Amino acid sequence: MQHYLIGEVARQTGCTPETIRHYERLGLLPKPLRGSNGYRYYDSEAVRRLGFIRRCRDLGLDLGAIRELVELAAQPEASCAAVDAMAARHVAELRARIRALQALADELEATAHQCRGGSIVSCRILDSLTPELSTR
Amino acid sequence: MQHYLIGEVARQTGCTPETIRHYERLGLLPKPLRGSNGYRYYDSEAVRRLGFIRRCRDLGLDLGAIRELVELAAQPEASCAAVDAMAARHVAELRARIRALQALADELEATAHQCRGGSIVSCRILDSLTPELSTR
DNA sequence: CTAAACCCTGTAATCGTTACAGGGTCAAGT
DNA sequence: ACTTGACCCTGTAACGATTACAGGGTTTAG
Secondary structure: OOOEOHHHHHHHHOOOHHHHHHHHHHOOOOOOEEOOOOOEEEOHHHHHHHHHHHHHHHOOOOHHHHHHHHHHHHOOOOEHHHHHHHHHHHHHHHHHHHHHHHHHHHHHHHHHHOOOOOEHHHOHHHHHHOOOOOOO | OOOEOHHHHHHHHOOOHHHHHHHHHHOOOOOOEEOOOOOEEEOHHHHHHHHHHHHHHHOOOOHHHHHHHHHHHHOOOOEHHHHHHHHHHHHHHHHHHHHHHHHHHHHHHHHHHOOOOOEHHHOHHHHHHOOOOOOO
């Protein structure tokens, strides 16, 4: 059975060793075997699990949600519907974030185009970024 | 000349009083006048400036970038091109984030559809979230 | 005259990570 | 053998942007 040092695991998963130790402290990763020198030795299952966590983070899940998933996965008799529901909920959130970012990017781009090479006194960006105040 | 208590400014700009005091500590907002009771009194210029900051935050700019903008705005002779460049840079970042989120949402949605009501042992979501390990 | 709704300061928590200080270990090269 | 460099360890503190809390003072309406 192969084992890996924390640095190798880091390279394989795209996390840093610090993040891996951090996840261990949080209880998201099981405590790995330790050599007589105190080094952590991970098996491929641990690498797989960390890869899962990393990927979930990329998807924008927070560690709380990931913890839910990891715990769900640890009970193989549980219904897949719970996982499915989480996924659906998260997709909805992602779509909402995308819409908001899209609007903001469009807006910023539009205002930037109004301003080319003038001096800042007439710069429209700063003006257009400033919301109207209740003009009363 | 009208002046506003911190709570009124908060309501007008959508920040909390705590955030406003925080910005003052960071030097993003000039120190306001103080009454004999120690209360902060803001004028409409300060409200405007805070509105600008708030709006930039909504746009996804971090406080460092906002600080740059605020300082640029304070030097009216500076070229508008700098502001323009910042805006362009930020739009590019936003677009990249949008693309990534889009891909991830699609992926999560696709995998969720593969899994309806089964038990977790055969759940594809967890599998598909786990990246392929170097199969060697 | 007192209770609610404000305001103040200063400090610490949040989240997910990263950095640092101050050490120990290991493999390769000279 | 010995040093160099790349790794590993622990524990603690920083980051960014806020938010919460403790422990107080002030103002306003009933």
